Amino acid sequence: MDDYLEFTRLFGGLDPFPYSRTVILSIESSRRSLDGALFIDRVLTALNLGQGKYKYIQPPARLPQQFTSLPCSIHPAVSHYPPKNKDALRQWHQLICSNNNNITLHHKLSIIYYILLDIGGRCGGADRAERFAKYASIPDRYQIFMKGLWLMDTRNFELALEHLTHPSLISDFADDIIIVLVHHAKDGDYSLPLAYYHTVQPSIRSSAALEALFDAAAQSSVMTAFEFSRSHADYMRRQLFQRLVLSVLGSGRGEEAAEKAFELTSLPLDADEEQWFRECLESGEAKRFKTAKDTLITRRIITGQTVGANEKGSWATVLEGVKTGSGGRV
Numbered sequence: 001m002d003d004y005l006e007f008t009r010l011f012g013g014l015d016p017f018p019y020s021r022t023v024i025l026s027i028e029s030s031r032r033s034l035d036g037a038l039f040i041d042r043v044l045t046a047l048n049l050g051q052g053k054y055k056y057i058q059p060p061a062r063l064p065q066q067f068t069s070l071p072c073s074i075h076p077a078v079s080h081y082p083p084k085n086k087d088a089l090r091q092w093h094q095l096i097c098s099n100n101n102n103i104t105l106h107h108k109l110s111i112i113y114y115i116l117l118d119i120g121g122r123c124g125g126a127d128r129a130e131r132f133a134k135y136a137s138i139p140d141r142y143q144i145f146m147k148g149l150w151l152m153d154t155r156n157f158e159l160a161l162e163h164l165t166h167p168s169l170i171s172d173f174a175d176d177i178i179i180v181l182v183h184h185a186k187d188g189d190y191s192l193p194l195a196y197y198h199t200v201q202p203s204i205r206s207s208a209a210l211e212a213l214f215d216a217a218a219q220s221s222v223m224t225a226f227e228f229s230r231s232h233a234d235y236m237r238r239q240l241f242q243r244l245v246l247s248v249l250g251s252g253r254g255e256e257a258a259e260k261a262f263e264l265t266s267l268p269l270d271a272d273e274e275q276w277f278r279e280c281l282e283s284g285e286a287k288r289f290k291t292a293k294d295t296l297i298t299r300r301i302i303t304g305q306t307v308g309a310n311e312k313g314s315w316a317t318v319l320e321g322v323k324t325g326s327g328g329r330v
Helices: 007-011 021-033 039-046 086-097 105-123 127-136 140-153 157-164 174-183 191-200 207-220 222-229 234-249 255-265 271-282 292-302 316-325
Strands: none
Touching: 007 086, 007 105, 039 105, 039 140, 086 105, 105 127, 105 140, 140 157, 157 174, 157 191, 174 191, 174 207, 191 207, 207 222, 207 234, 222 234, 222 255, 234 255, 234 271, 234 292, 255 292, 271 292
16 A cells, blocks of 8 residues: 555544544435435445445446446445544545455545545545645546535535536536435525536436426526427427426416416427427326416417407416516507
8 A cells, every 4th residue: 555545644643533423413414415325425336335334326327437447346335434433434444445446546546535525624624635635646637526526415516516517527427416406406596407517518317317407497497498308309308398388387376487387388389399288288287287278378379379258268377477578469
C-alpha cells in the first residue's frame, strides 16, 4: 500500500470519532430521503464492493462510465456507510485499498476522497480532502464528480449541480439524480432537475426517471412538456402526451390552472395528437375529470369548430382563461 493510503496518515487520530450517533442518524435520514440509497451507496454498487450486512439497491442498468474498468458483476452494496466506530472505518479502509478487489487506483482514491470530504464537512478540516486529492494526483473530473455526489448526499442540491453539470463529466447516475431532484423540489419549483437535464442532456434509461422529468416539465410549462413529448418515438410520445393532459386536468382550478388549460387547448396539435387528445378525454383516463367535456369544448372553440348551444361548458375558469388568453375573443 502506498504511504499516502496509510490509515493514520489519511484520517489522523480520529479523536473524537467523527461519526457520532447524531451524525449517523442524520446520514440515515438522508439515505431514506434519497429513495433509500445515498449516492455513495450507488458508487459502491457499481464497484461491486460489498460484504457483511446487505441492503438492496437497484443496480444501475450499466456501470457508470467513470467506473467502467471492472470485470466483475454487480450485486447489492452493503449498508456499512457510515462506519459506526474507528474499527469499522479501518475495515472499510482495508476493503477499499485491498489489492484483491479489482478496483482501479483512481476509483479507490475517489472513494477515500469522498470519505475525507464527508468527515471534513461534518467535523471541520475540509481542506484535508483537497490536500489528499492534490498529493494523490486524483484527476479533476473524479474530484468534481465525487464532490457533486457528496453534496447530493448532504442534500445541498443547488451546489451539487454546479459540480454535476461540469462539461468534463459523463452523465453517470443521471436517472437517480433527476428523480431525487424532482422529489425534493420545493413549492412546485422544478428548476433544478430541468436545469440539470437541459445542461447535461443525459440519455434517460428508466421509465421512473422519464416520468419524473416529464411531470416536472409539465408543472413548469405545458409547451415545454409538449415539445419534450414530441422528441420521443410515437408509442412513448403518445403516453407522454396523455400524461400531459392528465397533469393539466388534475391541477385543480384557479388562475394558474386556467392558464395551463388554455395552453393545453391552444397547442399546435397534429392529426395524431388531435386524436389522442379526444380519446384521452372521451374514453381514456382523463374522462374521470369533471372538466373533460369542457376541455374538449374549449379546444373546439379555439380551433374554430362549431359548438352547439346545448354544449355550453360549466368550467368557467377555463373559459375565462380562454377569453383572457385570446384578448377577450371567444
